[in-house]
Structures are given as C-alpha cells and as structure tokens.
Amino acid sequence: MENTSLAHHLLLAGLLFALGLVGVLVRRNLLVVYMCLELMLAAATLALVAFSRFNRTMDGAVLVFFVITVAAAEVAVGLALIVALYRRRGTVSSDRLDVLRP
Amino acid sequence: MSAGIDLAFKSLAPRASDWAAILPELGVAALSLFALLQAMVVPARLRWLIPATARAGLVLVAVMAVTGDGGVVRPADEALFGGLLRHNLPMAGVRLVFLSSALLTSLMAGRFLAARGAGLADYHHVLLVVTAAFMLLVQSDHFVPFFVSLETAAVGLYVLVGYLRRSEASLEAGVKFLVAGGLSSAFLLMGMVLVYGTLGGPGAGDSLSFPAIARALAAGKGTVLTLAGAAMIVGGAAFKLGAFPFHSWIPDVYQGAPTPTTAYLATASKAAGALSLLLLVTGPFAPLAAKVAPALAGLALLTLLAGNLAALATADIKRALALSGVSHAGFLLAAITAAVARTDAEAFSYPAENVVVLYLLAYVAGTFLTLHSLSAVPAREDHERPFISLRGLIRRSPAATAGLCFGVGSLAGVPPSVGFVTKLLVLALLVKAGLWWVLGAALVGVAISIHYYFGILREAVSRPGEDREDAAPLEVGAVSRFIIGALSLSTLAAGVLILL
Numbered sequence: 001m002e003n004t005s006l007a008h009h010l011l012l013a014g015l016l017f018a019l020g021l022v023g024v025l026v027r028r029n030l031l032v033v034y035m036c037l038e039l040m041l042a043a044a045t046l047a048l049v050a051f052s053r054f055n056r057t058m059d060g061a062v063l064v065f066f067v068i069t070v071a072a073a074e075v076a077v078g079l080a081l082i083v084a085l086y087r088r089r090g091t092v093s094s095d096r097l098d099v100l101r102p
Numbered sequence: 103m104s105a106g107i108d109l110a111f112k113s114l115a116p117r118a119s120d121w122a123a124i125l126p127e128l129g130v131a132a133l134s135l136f137a138l139l140q141a142m143v144v145p146a147r148l149r150w151l152i153p154a155t156a157r158a159g160l161v162l163v164a165v166m167a168v169t170g171d172g173g174v175v176r177p178a179d180e181a182l183f184g185g186l187l188r189h190n191l192p193m194a195g196v197r198l199v200f201l202s203s204a205l206l207t208s209l210m211a212g213r214f215l216a217a218r219g220a221g222l223a224d225y226h227h228v229l230l231v232v233t234a235a236f237m238l239l240v241q242s243d244h245f246v247p248f249f250v251s252l253e254t255a256a257v258g259l260y261v262l263v264g265y266l267r268r269s270e271a272s273l274e275a276g277v278k279f280l281v282a283g284g285l286s287s288a289f290l291l292m293g294m295v296l297v298y299g300t301l302g303g304p305g306a307g308d309s310l311s312f313p314a315i316a317r318a319l320a321a322g323k324g325t326v327l328t329l330a331g332a333a334m335i336v337g338g339a340a341f342k343l344g345a346f347p348f349h350s351w352i353p354d355v356y357q358g359a360p361t362p363t364t365a366y367l368a369t370a371s372k373a374a375g376a377l378s379l380l381l382l383v384t385g386p387f388a389p390l391a392a393k394v395a396p397a398l399a400g401l402a403l404l405t406l407l408a409g410n411l412a413a414l415a416t417a418d419i420k421r422a423l424a425l426s427g428v429s430h431a432g433f434l435l436a437a438i439t440a441a442v443a444r445t446d447a448e449a450f451s452y453p454a455e456n457v458v459v460l461y462l463l464a465y466v467a468g469t470f471l472t473l474h475s476l477s478a479v480p481a482r483e484d485h486e487r488p489f490i491s492l493r494g495l496i497r498r499s500p501a502a503t504a505g506l507c508f509g510v511g512s513l514a515g516v517p518p519s520v521g522f523v524t525k526l527l528v529l530a531l532l533v534k535a536g537l538w539w540v541l542g543a544a545l546v547g548v549a550i551s552i553h554y555y556f557g558i559l560r561e562a563v564s565r566p567g568e569d570r571e572d573a574a575p576l577e578v579g580a581v582s583r584f585i586i587g588a589l590s591l592s593t594l595a596a597g598v599l600i601l602l
Contacts, residue, residue, distance in 0.1 A: 010299075017292060024285055033281055040288035044295050051299030059310045060298055063246055067291065070253040074287075077257050078280050081264045085273040097278065099271045100354040100485060 009050030016043035030082050030092040034075075041071050114184035123182050123189070126167040126197050127237045130204075133159040134230030141223030149222065153212050156226045160205045167197035181243065185311055188243035190381060195459035196240050196373075199466055203370040204233040206470040209585055210477060211362035218360075218484075220266055229366065232258035236370055240377040243385070245294045245310040252290070252342075252378070256283050259371060263359040271485035275358025282351035286341035293334025297386075300328040315386035324390075332387050336394070339382060343375030345435055346405040349428045353412070356424030358485050364420060365473045368427045369466045376434040380458055383442050391442050398439040403543040406432030410550040419476060419487045422554055423469070426513060429547050430465055433528050434458060436540050440531040457527045464512065464520040464596070471509030471589040478502040478578045495562040499576040503562050505586035512593040514555040515548055520597040527600075 016039060023036030045067050052060030086092050121128070133156055140152045181188050207229060215222055235255040242248035260283065264276020294310070301318040302309035309315060318324070324332075341348040356364045383394050409428030416422050441454030478499060481487050496503040512521035525548065532541040578586075 017288075020288070021285075024281070030277060030281070034284070037281065037284040037288060040285075041291060044288060044291040047292070047299065048295045051295060051302065055299065055302040055309075056304050057302045057309065059246075059308050060295070060302070063249070063294075063298075063310065066246060066250050070250065070257070073257050074253070074260075074284065077260050078284070081260060081273065081276045081280055084264065084267050085270075085277055088268075088270055088273055094281075097274050099274050100278075100358045 006050060006054040009054075010047055013043045013047035013050065016040075016046065019043075028094050030085075030094055033094065034078055034082065038071060038075065041067065116183050120182045120187075124187070124238070124241070126163050126201075127234050129159065129163040129166065130201075130230050130234040130237065133163070134227050134234065137223050137226040137230065141221075141227075152223045153208055153226055156230060157205055157208050160201055160208070160230075164198060164201040164205070167201065168194050182241075185308075185313070186244045186247050187238070187241045188312075189241055190243070190385060191240055191377060191455055192459055193241070195456070195463065196377060197237055199373045199459065199462045200233050200236050200370050202463075203366055203373070203466055203470075204229055206466070206474070206585070207362050207366040207370075209581070210365060210470070210474055211360075213579070213582075214360065214362050214477060215265075218266060218268075225262070225265060228258045228261050232262070232366075233370065236374040239374055240381065242378075242381070243312045244308075245298070245312075248378070249291065249294060252374075253287060255371075255374065256287060259283070259363075259367065262363040262366065263355060265363065266360050266484075269360075269484065271358040271483065272360055275355045275485075278351060278358075279355045282341070282355075286338050286348070289334045290338030293331040293336075293338065296327050296331025297335065300325050300331065312381075312386040316388055319387070319389040329390070329393070332390060332394075333397075336379065336382060336387070336397075339375055339379040340401065340435075341375070343372055343379060343434065344428050344431045345375075345401050346408050346428075346432075347401075349405070349408065349431070352428055353416070353421045353424045356427070357418060357420045361420070361473060361477050361484055364424075365470055368423070368469050368473075369462075372427060372431060372434075373462045373466075376431070376438065376458060376462065379435075380438050380441060380455065383438060384455075388442075395439060395443040398435060398442060399537055399540050402432050402435035402439050402540050405429070405435055406540075406543040406547040410547045410554075413554050414550060416554075417489050419489060419492070419558060420485070422489075422558065423472065426551060426554070427469075429551060430513075432547065433525065433544060434461060436537070436544060437461060437528045437531055439537060439540065440528075440535040443535045443537065454531055457524070457531055460600070461524040461528060464524040464593070467589055467593050467596070468509050468512035468519075468521050471505050471586065471593065472513060473509075474582065474585055474589070475502040475505035475509060478576060478582055480576075489558060489561045492558065492561040498574065499578050501578050501583050501586055502576065505590055506562055507559060508590035508593055510555050510559055512597075514551055518597045518601060519593045520600065521593065523597045523600045 020036040020040035020043060024033050027033050045064055048060045048064055082092060137152055137156055144151055208226060211225055215225055232255045235251040238247060239251040260276055260280050263279045264273050266272035297315060298309050301315055301323055307314045344352045356367060387394055406429055409425050409432055413422050413425035437454055437458045512519040515522040515525040529541060529544060
C-alpha cells in the first residue's frame with residue numbers, strides 16, 4: 001500500500017470511467033453497451049472505496065454495498081429487457097432500433 | 103470506548119416518531135406488497151380486486167398525507183432517522199403530486215392493460231414501489247437514501263416502460279430508457295463520489311449528508327473536483343427532469359411506452375426530477391449559488407426554447423406532448439432558478455418551493471386529462487397516434503373532446519385554468535428575481551406552444567370527420583367520463599380559487 005496514493009486510485013477510476021463512457025457512445029451492440037455502463041458504475045465504486053480508505057471515513061464503504069445491490073437489480077431488469085427485445089427482433093444492435101421515429 | 107459506541111447507536115436508532123413521519127410512504131409500500139399477495143391468492147374472477155384495493159389505498163394514503171402526516175405535524179427542520187431524511191419541502195403538496203399521479207395512472211392502466219392482455223397485479227406492484235421510492239427521494243437529506251430511492255424508482259420505471267413484452271415499440275423504448283438512465287446514474291454516482299471524497303477527511307463528519315456538505319462548501323473546502331462532482335449530480339437530476347442537453351431520450355421513450363406509463367413518466371418522474379433538483383441546489387449546494395444560478399438560468403432558457411421548437415416539428419400526439427413536457431421542465435427550472443437566486447423572491451406570498459409544487463399539481467391534472475381523453479380514441483398501435491387520427495373527434499365523442507380541450511387548454515395556459523395561474527406564478531417569480539432573459543424565453547415558449555397545442559385541438563374540433571367507418575361514435579366508459587369530468591372541473595376550479 002505504501003507505493004500507491006489516492007491519486008493513483010483516482011487515476012485508475014477515471015480511466016475506467018472514461019473507457020466505459022467511450023464504449024457506451026461508440027459500441028452498437030446493446031450487450032456491450034450495457035457492460036460498459038456497468039464498468040462506469042464499477043469505476044465510481046472504486047473511487048468511492050479509495051476515498052473512503054484515504055479519508056478514513058466509513059460512510060463511503062457503506063454506500064458501496066448499496067451501489068452493488070442497486071447495480072444487481074439494474075442488471076436483472078436490463079438483461080431481461082434486452083433478451084425480450086432479442087426474442088422479438090432477432091438483433092441487439094442499436095442501429096436497428098428504429099420503430100420509434102418522429 | 104464501548105459505552106461511547108453504544109451511545110452513538112442509541113442516538114441514531116429510529117424513534118417511533120421517525121416511522122410516523124414516513125407513514126404515507128410505508129402505506130404505499132405496504133399496498134405494493136399487498137398487490138403481489140393478492141396476485142397469489144385471489145381467484146381469476148376476482149382479479150378486479152387488485153387495482154381496486156390499490157386505488158382505495160392510494161386515496162386513503164392521500165387523505166392521511168394531506169391532513170397532516172396522520173395527525174403528527176412535524177417542524178420542518180427536524181432530522182429523521184439520524185439525519186437520513188428531512189422534510190425540507192412542503193410535504194403535503196409533494197406527496198399529493200406523487201399519490202395523485204399513481205392513482206390516475208392506475209385508473210388509466212386498468213382498461214389499457216386488460217385490452218392488451220397484460221397483467222394488472224405486477225403493473226400495480228411496480229407502480230406503487232416506484233411511487234414510494236419517489237416520495238422517499240424528495241425527503242432525502244443524505245446521499246445514501248437519495249441514491250437508493252432514485253435507483254429503485256429508475257429500475258421500476260424500466261419495467262413499466264418495457265411492460266408490453268409483445269410490443270416492439272414498448273421494448274425499444276424500455277431499452278433506450280435503460281441505456282440513457284444507466285448513463286445518468288453512473289454520472290450521478292461519480293458526482294456523489296467526488297463530492298464525498300473531496301469534502302471528507304478525518305474529523306470532517308459524514309460528507310455524504312446534505313447539511314455537512316453545505317457546511318464544508320460554505321467553509322470554502324471545495325476544489326475543482328468538487329465542482330465537477332456537483333455538476334454531475336445536478337446533471338443527473340436534470341436528466342430525470344428532462345432538461346435541455348439531457349432531453350434527447352424523452353420523445354422516443356414517451357412515444358414507445360404504454361400510454362399509462364407515459365403519463366406517469368411525464369408527471370411523477372418529472373416531478374421527482376424537479377423536486378430533487380430543488381432539494382440539491384437549495385440544500386447541499388446552496389453555498390455554490392453564485393455559480394449554480396447562472397448555469398440553471400441558461401439551462402432553463404435553452405430547455406424552454408428547445409422543447410417548444412422541437413414540438414413544432416412533430417405530427418405525433420404523444421411525441422408532441424413529450425416535447426411540450428420538456429418545455430414544462432423549462433418552466434420548472436425557471437422557478438428553481440428563482441429559488442436559488444432568491445432575493446426574497448416571493449410572489450403573491452408564495453415562496454418558490456410552493457410555486458414548484460403548485461405548478462406540478464396543475465401539470466399532473468392537465469397531462470392526465472389530455473392523455474385520458476386521448477386513450478379513449480382507439481389506435482392500431484399505441485405508439486402511432488398522429489394528429490390526423492383525432493379528426494372529427496367532436497362528433498365521435500363530445501366527452502373526450504371536452505376533456506382534450508380542458509387538458510390541452512390547461513397545459514397551454516389558457517385563462518382561467520390552473521395551468522395559466524401557475525405559469526403566471528412562475529413568471530412573477532422570474533420578475534422578482536430579475537431573470538429577464540429567462541422570462542423572455544418563457545414568453546416566447548408560451549407563444550410557440552399555442553401553435554402546436556391548438557394544432558391538436560383544431561383536428562379534434564373544427565374538422566368534420568369524413569364518412570368513413572372509423573367515424574363511428576366512440577364508447578367512453580362511465581368511469582372515464584367521470585375522471586374526465588372531475589379533472590376538467592378541478593383545472594377550472596383550482597385556477598379560479600388560486601386567483602381569488
């Protein structure tokens with residue numbers, strides 16, 4: 001632990017967050033987009049744990065449990081929606097989401 | 103040492119009065135579980151009991167919420183549950199917004215879902231969970247309940263939007279909402295983490311709690327990262343509200359969602375966004391007012407113009423109403439800006455918080471009246487409701503046409519409807535706060551909105567239907583007629599009452 005500082009952790013979290021964001025914006029496969037969203041949440045969680053440790057306050061570590069629970073619920077509903085869409089349309093590409101148009 | 107820990111836990115343990123303060127929320131949560139329980143034990147021919155109990159329960163909870171928290175009137179500044187919750191907003195009105203949205207959604211969903219062979223029990227269960235979560239969200243005084251209730255509501259709304267599993271439009275809207283909502287919650291969480299991390303430290307107290315954040319910011323502890331975090335959080339709330347740069351999901355999702363869900367999204371979800379934004383900028387981020395107020399004013403201005411201009415360009419009723427909802431979000435943002443830039447911005451002795459709540463109540467009435475009347479008109483596909491499909495509605499169903507006129511009139515702000523009065527209150531706030539640019543944008547927005555609102559009415563009223571088979575008279579059920587009549591009357595009566 002001596003060699004890592006808060007800045008290292010935050011840098012890693014920031015990189016993961018940016019990576020996830022780029023994935024959400026660039027990728028067309030809905031499953032990959034969804035994985036990138038989860039990556040963003042995980043990056044935020046990593047920053048939370050780092051802050052909690054280096055600030056010596058427990059509140060952030062407690063919030064992590066809530067974040068993980070919420071993310072699990074979101075994944076359950078999200079995957080169900082994506083699977084239902086796949087059964088209906090036979091594709092999970094966001095280019096083909098074109099029923100709703102002005 | 104152990105004695106100290108014991109004492110700390112005792113002072114944080116929930117008291118009976120804490121539970122009493124959230125009695126309405128507990129009631130709604132109990133109703134949602136009861137819907138599931140009924141789904142397991144009630145035989146098929148008694149299925150109508152499920153929505154009926156939910157509606158009766160919501161009415162009871164609303165009575166309880168309005169008549170003063172079940173007899174326990176609380177001072178506004180008292181912390182509940184060891185500082186997790188606090189009643190910073192006028193709770194009776196706020197609860198009424200959410201409870202009435204849920205009730206009217208349930209009333210609309212009954213026939214709508216039955217006609218499409220979708221289950222009522224699950225819909226009501228999720229609807230009530232989301233309602234309870236929204237009601238807790240707007241009393242949060244700490245980021246843990248804020249995040250948890252916001253996400254509970256969001257996940258429930260994904261379900262409600264994608265509820266019609268056999269409809270491509272509903273699923274597509276659900277997935278689009280899921281991705282947009284997931285993105286906004288990731289930013290919200292990152293923002294919370296940055297604020298927590300940069301303001302926290304040994305001996306700094308719980309930097310997830312709103313009052314602690316306000317104290318730290320007032321003491322000048324914030325860095326650039328704190329500001330970035332605050333911006334991300336405000337952006338997350340603005341996404342819920344559907345404010346300008348974050349409104350691109352709104353037309354698609356509102357159009358594709360089942361119409362009752364569209365109505366619920368338009369009212370309860372928008373209300374939650376507006377109220378949580380109000381909570382954030384007047385609570386933890388109040389010391390940043392000098393930076394927040396201009397940013398919010400800019401957002402309000404752009405939202406007002408973007409929503410109205412985009413609504414001009416569409417010929418689908420649900421899409422037009424979605425985009426008009428964006429312009430209503432602009433009005434709400436304007437009122438919130440006035441609350442932040444408050445130089446004793448009290449119009450007609452109503453403080454800004456009350457104006458926001460009144461505006462939301464008027465918006466709930468107008469939106470449900472319009473969509474209720476609209477759902478009486480059959481559509482081949484729920485997501486395809488062009489303006490033309492209303493042609494000659496006045497001959498087919500005078501009741502639905504009257505409801506449409508009152509609803510759209512209230513949304514557009516025709517005097518003396520309640521929509522007009524609440525718009526006037528917001529404009530008065532803007533004058534008092536000296537936000538002239540926003541005021542100008544609001545007036546331009548109202549002028550533009552008259553064009554598309556009356557485009558809807560023109561089709562319904564003045565153009566006679568041709569002699570086709572779909573020009574046959576429409577059957578509007580007695581319940582629908584009652585709801586349309588009651589809401590029409592209330593938009594008028596409330597407007598006149600506030601004016602007097």
